[in-house]
Amino acid sequence: xxxxxxxxxxxxxxxxxxxxxxxxxxxxxxxxxxxxxxxxxxxxxxxxxxxxxxxxxxxxxxxxxxxxxxxxxxxxxxxxxxxxxxxxxxxxxxxxxxxxxxxxxxxxxxxxxxxxxxxxxxxxxxxxxxxxxxxxxxxxxxxxxxxxxxxxxxxxxxxxxxxxxxxxxxxxxxxxxxxxxxxxxxxxxxxxxxxxxxxxxxxxxxxxxxxxxxxxxxxxxxxxxxxxxxxxxxx
Amino acid sequence: xxxxxxxxxxxxxxxxxxxxxxxxxxxxxxxxxxxxxxxxxxxxxxxxxxxxxxxxxxxxxxxxxxxxxxxxxxxxxxxxxxxxxxxxxxxxxxxxxxxxxxxxxxxxxxxxxxxxxxxxxxxxxxxxxxxxxxxxxxxxxxxxxxxxxxxxxxxxxxxxxxxxxxxxxxxxxxxxxxxxxxxxxxxxxxxxxxxxxxxxxxxxxxxxxxxxxxxxxxxxxxxxxxxxxxxxxxxxxxxxxxxxxxxxxxxxxxxxxxxxxxxxxxxxxxxxxxxxxxxxxxxxxxxxxxxxxxxxxxxxxxxxxxxxxxxxxxxxxxxxxxxxxxxxxx
Ligand SMILES: Nc1ncnc2c1ncn2[C@@H]1O[C@H](COP(=O)(O)OP(=O)(O)O)[C@@H](O)[C@H]1O
Ligand SMILES: [Mg+2]
Numbered sequence: 001x002x003x004x005x006x007x008x009x010x011x012x013x014x015x016x017x018x019x020x021x022x023x024x025x026x027x028x029x030x031x032x033x034x035x036x037x038x039x040x041x042x043x044x045x046x047x048x049x050x051x052x053x054x055x056x057x058x059x060x061x062x063x064x065x066x067x068x069x070x071x072x073x074x075x076x077x078x079x080x081x082x083x084x085x086x087x088x089x090x091x092x093x094x095x096x097x098x099x100x101x102x103x104x105x106x107x108x109x110x111x112x113x114x115x116x117x118x119x120x121x122x123x124x125x126x127x128x129x130x131x132x133x134x135x136x137x138x139x140x141x142x143x144x145x146x147x148x149x150x151x152x153x154x155x156x157x158x159x160x161x162x163x164x165x166x167x168x169x170x171x172x173x174x175x176x177x178x179x180x181x182x183x184x185x186x187x188x189x190x191x192x193x194x195x196x197x198x199x200x201x202x203x204x205x206x207x208x209x210x211x212x213x214x215x216x217x218x219x220x221x222x223x224x225x226x227x228x229x230x231x232x233x234x235x
Numbered sequence: 236x237x238x239x240x241x242x243x244x245x246x247x248x249x250x251x252x253x254x255x256x257x258x259x260x261x262x263x264x265x266x267x268x269x270x271x272x273x274x275x276x277x278x279x280x281x282x283x284x285x286x287x288x289x290x291x292x293x294x295x296x297x298x299x300x301x302x303x304x305x306x307x308x309x310x311x312x313x314x315x316x317x318x319x320x321x322x323x324x325x326x327x328x329x330x331x332x333x334x335x336x337x338x339x340x341x342x343x344x345x346x347x348x349x350x351x352x353x354x355x356x357x358x359x360x361x362x363x364x365x366x367x368x369x370x371x372x373x374x375x376x377x378x379x380x381x382x383x384x385x386x387x388x389x390x391x392x393x394x395x396x397x398x399x400x401x402x403x404x405x406x407x408x409x410x411x412x413x414x415x416x417x418x419x420x421x422x423x424x425x426x427x428x429x430x431x432x433x434x435x436x437x438x439x440x441x442x443x444x445x446x447x448x449x450x451x452x453x454x455x456x457x458x459x460x461x462x463x464x465x466x467x468x469x470x471x472x473x474x475x476x477x478x479x480x481x482x483x484x485x486x487x488x489x490x491x492x493x494x495x496x497x498x499x500x501x502x503x504x505x506x507x508x509x510x511x512x513x514x515x516x517x518x519x520x521x522x523x524x525x526x527x528x529x530x531x532x533x534x535x536x537x538x539x540x541x542x543x544x545x546x547x548x549x550x551x552x553x554x555x556x557x558x559x560x561x562x563x564x565x
Contacts, residue, residue: 125319125321125323126323126325128280128285128319128323129317129319129323129325129336130336130340131285132283132285132312132315132317132319133317133336133337133340133384133387133388134309134312134313134337134340134341134388135309135336135340136309136340139340143325143336143339143340144325147325147327148325148326148327150327151327221327222327223326223327223368223370224326224368224370
């Protein structure tokens with residue numbers, strides 16, 4: 001079915017690309033915040049556990065619980081629930097700044113768990129080796145935990161980034177701008193199939209690129225996989 | 236020198252180490268053996284204070300490590316190198332980067348660190364593998380990297396927990412000879428924890444057996460092997476199947492009691508008894524310039540007391556074997 005007010009095909013890029021840029025900015029800012037906060041927070045939660053560098057079981061339970069709550073709330077509900085907080089921080093509840101706050105909170109909760117899980121999969125022997133080799137607790141965390149978990153953390157970061165692209169579309173639907181906003185206003189509300197299809201293609205390509213980049217980084221940071229890759233390629 | 240005094244470790248209500256007392260001198264390799272769950276790994280962890288002991292002291296070169304705070308302990312621990320089971324190498328670091336870890340923690344300049352790492356890798360025979368990652372090395376090579384790392388801060392004590400367990404015999408032999416070489420060159424006091432008795436015989440100067448957190452027996456390796464009443468001495472020796480004696484002969488289990496047993500004791504025994512002596516099986520070797528081991532023989536005489544006396548005068552302990560026992564016919 002065609003509507004008279006559909007965006008003509010040649011005009012679609014002019015509509016999509018600024019929106020894509022908005023999405024990239026939104027996700028980029030959020031991921032920067034997520035990594036800066038999530039890595040130390042994940043390492044902290046991991047090391048407050050009974051086997052960690054500074055075991056505080058009670059505090060660990062509390063922090064872990066807070067992270068779980070953040071993780072388990074559907075994004076739309078989280079976003080709506082913290083509107084007063086968002087307005088307090090950014091002075092607005094629309095646009096990119098307003099989307100960044102709930103996305104960061106959801107992303108930090110997500111990533112904290114990812115970091116914690118990645119650290120848990122590092123053999124705990126290595127922390128003992130580091131301590132026996134004269135490391136301070138912070139040196140243990142940096143070299144025997146985080147450094148060894150880098151490929152796994154990057155793998156998680158990829159999933160997290162893709163989730164944030166999805167969240168940005170949800171945020172876009174309530175007026176934050178970006179690809180999601182275009183998809184909802186043109187594709188959903190005006191039945192503009194051309195625009196709808198274009199947003200879908202852009203999102204699929206974007207997610208595929210992020211995934212590819214993430215996979216490549218995981219390979220690059222895993223000595224074992226790096227070698228396999230080299231061997232697999234014809235000389 | 237490392238000395239443990241009344242070292243005790245409880246996990247909750249269970250006592251895993253019970254008032255251990257021993258000391259290891261510079262240049263001495265002290266093996267600790269014991270069944271799984273005896274507390275050997277806990278001993279290694281408490282001796283380096285990775286696990287705080289419940290009570291008792293760890294004294295290294297006269298310094299008591301037991302009452303130090305975390306920062307002081309980091310400094311004191313430099314005197315102790317630790318070799319771990321499963322090598323404990325960092326998978327994302329090359330051999331050289333693994334060896335450099337303790338230097339990096341200490342804050343040694345990269346240039347100085349590079350020089351020292353090259354020296355250490357050379358010392359363990361892995362100069363050519365500096366840039367290899369752990370997964371590119373064999374088990375024995377990985378353990379050598381672990382040894383180089385343990386030596387990075389020039390410790391005077393080395394603690395090894397099952398360093399050769401899981402290695403093939405050839406790699407085990409190479410690690411054992413490396414550790415002995417390092418002991419000689421660097422005058423290290425070494426606590427070598429293992430459950431492999433063959434490895435103990437090839438490496439130890441003295442041995443202690445840990446069982447349920449207590450040292451139940453200990454002594455110099457050769458003394459234990461020469462003591463026919465020592466349970467530890469007996470468990471250190473391989474017990475192999477031997478040929479069956481003829482129906483009329485009597486089977487004896489003979490073990491070396493001293494270093495002075497003549498090499499031709501079998502023929503001397505035959506001459507003294509005036510009857511033929513058959514060698515059915517034996518495990519004899521020279522450790523620390525002393526011959527140790529045991530043999531199963533059969534003699535064509537039923538004068539047990541004469542046989543016993545003749546063997547005794549040759550420096551051998553003799554026990555009549557139970558005639559009804561499973562054995563392998565050759
Ligand atoms: N962190 C711990 N908490 C509680 N019990 C422990 C702990 N570490 C070791 N144990 C117990 O101490 C005993 C000795 O263990 P371990 O020192 O590993 O023995 P080994 O190395 O001789 O096999 C075992 O019964 C084990 O269950
Ligand atoms: Mg053990």
